[in-house]
Amino acid sequence: MNIIRSALGHYEVIGSPDDADVIVGHSFGTLIGEDSANRAIADFALKAANGRPIVADRMLVEAFPHSDEDVDHVVEGPISNGVGQGVGSWGTLVEAKVFMEREDLKTALMVGQAHHIGRVAMQAKKLGILSVVPANLPNRFDPDSEQHWTRSMGMWLPREIIDSFVLRAQKKL
16 A cells, blocks of 8 residues: 555555454544544444444544443543654554454454545554455544644645654554
């Protein structure tokens, strides 16, 4: 998968959602209201779950209608900041892998924002997580997000490209 195409929202659909036995959700930005990217991601995850467990970071969990009740494992910790500190996608994937091993789950349906999910899938592969990436993921940006890079495509693209070099250097991509 190409990081630039992925950052532009042209991610590769991988596998069939029916083959996944767990949902792994990744937040995007800091908003959780009805029209936020995180609410769209949470709604997508709930519709896809069909009784399968859900693992998600705390920010995304707050966007679910029933918060903690909707999610089986919450990844706690601060969200990513401008200098790469916080849970982030990598931290969520690390905890998801531990949860999957503990529960004997084999394949994760990765759910996130369309411009983010390609990198998430690449990072999951780096960790040895077998992933399914569904079609039609939400592609909303949040103009008022505290994470400025999630406000628009124009702010997302340069950060995602630059961060890909940092993540590669850290062996996280």
